[in-house]
Amino acid sequence: MRPLLLDFAAALLLASSLGGCAVGPDYAKPDMALPSRWTQASADARGSSPVVSLDAWWRGFNDPLLDELMGEAVAGNADVASAKAKIREARATRREAEAGLGPSITGSASASETGPEAGIAGGATTATTATGSSSSVSSPFQAGLDASWELDLFGGKRRDAEAAVNGEEAAEEDLRSTLLTLVGDVGADYAEARGYQARVALARRTLASQRRTADLTHVKFDAGSASAADAAKAEAQAGTTAADIPTYETGYAESVHRLSILTGRAPGALDDRMRAPRTIPTPGKPLPAGVPADLLSRRPDVRAAERRVAQATAKIGAAEAALYPDVSLTGSLSTTASRPGELLRASSVSWSWGPSVSVPIFDGGKLVAERDATQAQRDEYLVAWRSSVLTAMEDVENALVSLSQERLRAKQLGAAVDNDRKAADLTRTQYEAGKSSLLDVLDAERSLYSAEDSLIQSRISLAKDYVALAKALGGGWDAPVDASRPEVADENMGPRLRSQTATP
Numbered sequence: 001m002r003p004l005l006l007d008f009a010a011a012l013l014l015a016s017s018l019g020g021c022a023v024g025p026d027y028a029k030p031d032m033a034l035p036s037r038w039t040q041a042s043a044d045a046r047g048s049s050p051v052v053s054l055d056a057w058w059r060g061f062n063d064p065l066l067d068e069l070m071g072e073a074v075a076g077n078a079d080v081a082s083a084k085a086k087i088r089e090a091r092a093t094r095r096e097a098e099a100g101l102g103p104s105i106t107g108s109a110s111a112s113e114t115g116p117e118a119g120i121a122g123g124a125t126t127a128t129t130a131t132g133s134s135s136s137v138s139s140p141f142q143a144g145l146d147a148s149w150e151l152d153l154f155g156g157k158r159r160d161a162e163a164a165v166n167g168e169e170a171a172e173e174d175l176r177s178t179l180l181t182l183v184g185d186v187g188a189d190y191a192e193a194r195g196y197q198a199r200v201a202l203a204r205r206t207l208a209s210q211r212r213t214a215d216l217t218h219v220k221f222d223a224g225s226a227s228a229a230d231a232a233k234a235e236a237q238a239g240t241t242a243a244d245i246p247t248y249e250t251g252y253a254e255s256v257h258r259l260s261i262l263t264g265r266a267p268g269a270l271d272d273r274m275r276a277p278r279t280i281p282t283p284g285k286p287l288p289a290g291v292p293a294d295l296l297s298r299r300p301d302v303r304a305a306e307r308r309v310a311q312a313t314a315k316i317g318a319a320e321a322a323l324y325p326d327v328s329l330t331g332s333l334s335t336t337a338s339r340p341g342e343l344l345r346a347s348s349v350s351w352s353w354g355p356s357v358s359v360p361i362f363d364g365g366k367l368v369a370e371r372d373a374t375q376a377q378r379d380e381y382l383v384a385w386r387s388s389v390l391t392a393m394e395d396v397e398n399a400l401v402s403l404s405q406e407r408l409r410a411k412q413l414g415a416a417v418d419n420d421r422k423a424a425d426l427t428r429t430q431y432e433a434g435k436s437s438l439l440d441v442l443d444a445e446r447s448l449y450s451a452e453d454s455l456i457q458s459r460i461s462l463a464k465d466y467v468a469l470a471k472a473l474g475g476g477w478d479a480p481v482d483a484s485r486p487e488v489a490d491e492n493m494g495p496r497l498r499s500q501t502a503t504p
Contacts, residue, residue, distance in 0.1 A: 022155035023324065024317025027310045032386055034292040034393070040400040052285050054298070054475030058187050058467075061281040065273065066190050069263060073186050074477055076264025080182060083175040084483035090164070090171035097164035100157045103149035103329075110142045144334035151328060156321025163314035166307050173304035175483060180300060180476035182262065187467040189258045190281065195460035196252035197277045199453060203244045206449045210238040213441055216432065230438040237442050241449065280459045283466035287473060289400065295392045298474030302392055305385040312378035319371040326358040395472035403465040410462055413455040420448040 052060050058070060074080060152158060214234035220226035256274050257267035295302055331353030337345065360367055424444040430436035 021153055022158065022317060024155075024159060024320040025313055027313040029306065030309060030382055030385055032389060034389075037291060038289055038397060038400055040397050040404065052287050054287060054470060054473055055478035057287065057470040057475045058183065058281075060284050061187075061463075063190075063278065063281060065278070066187070066281065069186055069190065069259065069270075070183055070477075072263040073182055074179060074479075074481065077182055077262055078264060079178050080175070080481070081264075081487060083171070083178040084481070084485075085487065087168070087171045087175055087483040088486065090168040094161070094164035094168045097157075097161040100150070101152065101161060103147055105145060105147045108142075108144050108146070112140060112142075140336055140338055141340050142334065142336045144332060146330075146332045148328055148330045150326065152321075153327055154321040154324040156318045156324075159314045159317035159321060163311045163318065166311035166314060170304045170307035170311060172483075173300045173307060175481065176300035176476065177304060179481065180471055180474065183476055184467050184471040186259065186262050187281070187470075188464045189255050189262065191460055191463035191467070193252055193255035193259065193274060194278055194280045195456060195463075196248050196255060198280060198456045198459075199248045200245055200252065201277065202449070202452050202456060203241055203248060206445070206452075207238055207241045207245075210234070210241055210445055213428065213431075213438075213445065214238050217438055225434065226438065233442060234438065237446065280456070281463045281466075282459070283403070283462060287466075287469055287475070289396065289469075289473065292393055292396075295389065295396070295474065299388075299392045300474065300476070302385070302388045305381070305388040309378065309381045309385050312374065312381045316371065316374045316378055319367070319374045322367050323360060323371065325360075328356050328358075330354065330356055392472065396469070399465060399469035399472045403462070403469055406458060406462045406465050410455065410458040413451060413458050417448070417451045417455050420444070420451045424448040 056070075058066055150157065214231065214237075217226050217231045217234040221228060221231045256270050259274070260267050260269040263270070290298075296306075297303070331351070333349070333351045335345075335348045335350070337348045424441075424447070427436055427440050427444040431438065431441045
């Protein structure tokens with residue numbers, strides 16, 4: 001046994017000395033030239049001292065209900081649950097790849113009976129043949145261990161493990177990207193819902209004012225100071241405003257339904273909690289835009305794309321290693337005896353061990369083609385990463401200009417509403433005194449209603465543009481998310497009677 005142990009130790013030493021070999025390209029993070037600043041950034045967004053954190057940016061709206069919905073969405077959203085399952089899948093794949101780096105051992109045992117006819121199990125007996133001769137019937141017992149270890153001389157297994165680790169990291173970034181999109185969608189849909197509530201309230205206030213004008217016109221008609229056409233026009237304008245209310249109610253209901261789905265609930269689950277009107281979320285201080293290069297570390301979709309480049313690069317090494325010899329150490333230990341108690345006797349034990357080499361000689365270029373395919377896939381992922389960076393930059397630039405211009409629009413609309421309100425009040429007073437026509441009143445009311453509705457829509461757009469900028473900059477959920485808990489807790493995984501299994 002001593003020469004055997006020495007040979008085995010020498011083999012392990014050789015394997016460890018060759019285990020540092022690797023083939024294929026070593027990964028280096030990709031890079032690309034980016035501008036030093038945003039072209040659309042306002043002066044306050046370029047400030048050196050950020051005033052709002054990108055993490056949990058929605059807290060700046062100071063809306064407790066919105067804060068609650070964000071947490072509920074993260075906990076119950078279906079896309080988040082799917083992303084967490086993909087992380088668990090990637091982790092299992094990584095463990096599987098890493099397990100391939102070590103040896104594998106399997107055990108076996110058998111009991112059989114041999115002879116001209118059946119004898120007594122567990123021993124031997126004598127049987128008489130047709131010619132009168134006797135023959136022994138035996139029942140041998142066998143047990144053994146088989147071991148193998150692929151030495152991975154050229155690093156193919158290690159490249160597989162490296163690719164699996166990168167795949168796991170990409171899956172984790174995918175979860176963060178899903179969370180970023182989710183909180184953005186919740187913020188945008190919440191602003192939409194509050195905006196529709198405000199538009200409904202405005203339409204009802206305007207309708208009440210227009211009905212008062214119509215009532216006044218009917219009084220004037222009865223007194224002979226207004227025509228039937230004037231009364232009809234006043235009623236028509238009120239009816240037009242009333243017709244807007246069902247449209248806004250529908251939009252509100254759809255926004256609430258969407259919010260419920262985002263939180264993992266049935267469409268009507270949030271009806272009671274959302275029913276009480278609240279103000280449209282109003283952006284406060286600016287978000288820290290930083291510089292374009294920050295997106296490489298901020299945006300989880302960009303980080304996920306970079307991890308997939310690394311994963312594809314590692315797969316090139318695995319495919320390249322397949323072109324080289326494959327060396328394994330194999331060994332077996334077996335014992336055979338006629339009785340179980342004799343299996344451990346030295347005379348019953350046999351063993352063997354040694355290296356085995358597999359060399360690809362001719363396969364019609366299959367392995368080379370597989371290697372070339374992995375290189376092309378790496379290039380695809382590299383281009384996808386560059387595209388993700390450019391898309392992220394576009395998102396930020398668009399959000400910056402939209403937010404900046406919408407602020408100006410909202411300011412101008414606010415001034416227009418003030419002027420239209422003054423004009424409407426003055427015209428209505430003059431009409432009541434008989435100094436202006438009904439047409440002037442209707443035009444003033446219509447102008448005021450349109451300006452106020454446009455201002456509400458601008459405030460909705462302002463909130464959504466703020467949300468879009470937070471998403472574009474990579475702002476999202478800042479609390480840890482546990483991806484280890486499965487959706488289904490499988491039970492009765494072990495062997496059992498067929499009758500206990502579920503019916504297909």
